Amino acid sequence: MPRSSHWRRDATSAFHLLQHELNRLLEEYLQPARFGGGESPPTDLDAAAWSPPIDVYETPEEVLIVAEVPGVDPATIDLAVTGNLLTLRGVKEPGNLPEPLLQGRERLFGAFHRQITLSSEVDFDQAAADASQGVLTVRLPKRSAAKPRTIPIRPG
Amino acid sequence: MSGENTRIRVRIGSERVESGVPNAAAETVPTIRETFTPPIDIHDGPEGLTLEADLPGATERDLDVQLEDNVLSLYARIDPPVPEGARLLHEEFRLGDYQRSFILSDEVDRDGITAELTNGVLRLFLPKSDRARTRRIEIKS
Numbered sequence: 001m002p003r004s005s006h007w008r009r010d011a012t013s014a015f016h017l018l019q020h021e022l023n024r025l026l027e028e029y030l031q032p033a034r035f036g037g038g039e040s041p042p043t044d045l046d047a048a049a050w051s052p053p054i055d056v057y058e059t060p061e062e063v064l065i066v067a068e069v070p071g072v073d074p075a076t077i078d079l080a081v082t083g084n085l086l087t088l089r090g091v092k093e094p095g096n097l098p099e100p101l102l103q104g105r106e107r108l109f110g111a112f113h114r115q116i117t118l119s120s121e122v123d124f125d126q127a128a129a130d131a132s133q134g135v136l137t138v139r140l141p142k143r144s145a146a147k148p149r150t151i152p153i154r155p156g
Numbered sequence: 157m158s159g160e161n162t163r164i165r166v167r168i169g170s171e172r173v174e175s176g177v178p179n180a181a182a183e184t185v186p187t188i189r190e191t192f193t194p195p196i197d198i199h200d201g202p203e204g205l206t207l208e209a210d211l212p213g214a215t216e217r218d219l220d221v222q223l224e225d226n227v228l229s230l231y232a233r234i235d236p237p238v239p240e241g242a243r244l245l246h247e248e249f250r251l252g253d254y255q256r257s258f259i260l261s262d263e264v265d266r267d268g269i270t271a272e273l274t275n276g277v278l279r280l281f282l283p284k285s286d287r288a289r290t291r292r293i294e295i296k297s
Contacts, residue, residue, distance in 0.1 A: 019259055053248035057238045066237045068212040068249055070276035095208055095279070097199045106195035107210050134212035134276015137237055 021104070050092055050108030052136075054116065060148050063122050063140045067114070070134035071107070077131060079138065081124045086138070088114040121146030164271040164278075167222040189233070190252035204283035205262070211254050212276040213237065221271060221280065223264060229257040230278070263287055 052067040067088060069077065077090040094109045118124075122140035129138045199206040207228075211219070214232035222229045232254040260282065268283035 019261070023258065054246070055244065055248060056246040057242040057244055059239060059242050063245075064238050064242060068276075070210040070212040072275060074275070095197075097206060097208075098201075102197065103200045104196065104198040107197050107208065108195075133215055133273075134210070135237055 049110035049112070051112045051114060052088070052092075054088075054114060056116070058142075060142075062142055063118065065116060065136075065138040065140070067136040067138075068134065069131065069136050071109070072131075072134070074131035074136070077136060079129055079136075081127065084118050084120055086116045086118055086124075088112070088116070088136070164216050164219055164221060164273060166269050166271055166280075167220070167224075168266050169224050190250060191231075191255040192250070192252050193256055194232075194254040196256060202284075204264070204268070204281060205260065207258075207278070207280040207282070209254075209256070209278040209280075210276065211273070211278050214254065214273060214276060214278065216273055219273060219278065221278075223260075223266070223269070223282075226260045226263070227257060228260055228280075228282070229255075230280075231255050232278075 052069045052072075054065060054067045057064040057066070065086070069090065069092070071094075072090050072092045077088070080087050080089075089112065091111045092109045094107075118140065121142050123143045124140065126141045127138060129136065131137075194209045194211050196207055196209040199208075209230065211232045213234040215235075218233040218235070220229075220231045220233075234251065234253050236251055263285040265283040265285040268281075270281045272279050
């Protein structure tokens with residue numbers, strides 16, 4: 001059934017923005033904090049710039065690094081290894097929409113530079129990276145010595 | 157409804173999804189999925205509203221956008237990027253789906269809605285219907 005809309009006809013874009021902001025604040029209040037884990041991503045750059053959040057996982061076979069990089073062109077991401085240090089650099093570019101028309105700006109942009117120190121149990125030469133749908137995944141196979149192995153026990 | 161070049165399905169009104177067409181939000185999932193509010197930029201231009209949402213991990217197949225009664229809702233179902241059973245060593249973001257709703261103040265020309273998903277960013281254009289546009293009134297002297 002149609003909502004009463006007498007107020008909507010008078011709505012200016014400022015009102016729409018207020019409504020939008022109230023919705024968003026309420027949603028954030030009701031939802032658990034998404035970014036946390038006790039540690040904010042370290043940034044070498046200014047605090048207001050954006051930096052991709054990173055999760056690190058492991059399986060018996062490999063270590064996986066997952067970075068959220070929405071809006072970053074994968075071709076411009078620079079992923080490199082020096083010793084045990086993995087570095088991730090790139091830029092998240094804003095769109096080309098004209099600034100004066102911006103009613104709500106929540107997304108952050110800018111150049112990023114993350115560094116991750118990994119143990120020598122991974123074989124960096126075998127690293128493989130994939131970036132799709134705004135997610136970068138780096139897979140680092142573990143060296144054979146680091147993989148869990150069972151030791152058979154001979155009956156005595 | 158949506159343009160020829162749009163592969164993202166934008167549902168208008170309370171239309172039901174035909175069988176065979178994936179609908180991320182209505183699908184029954186065995187586990188409770190955490191949902192988060194994605195950051196969205198809104199540009200309000202004379203032609204219409206453009207929304208840009210950061211939805212890393214979203215795919216066209218699992219993205220559901222609905223416009224009903226001037227309420228725009230979006231839901232993106234996200235598959236985990238790592239195999240099941242992977243052990244988390246360091247966490248800066250949590251895995252989950254994205255959901256957000258808006259009340260739109262202007263009427264939308266539904267035939268002109270476009271949606272595209274590139275590098276995890278959803279860009280949605282909602283053109284204002286003719287009725288909602290500002291019309292210049294000629295002053296004759």
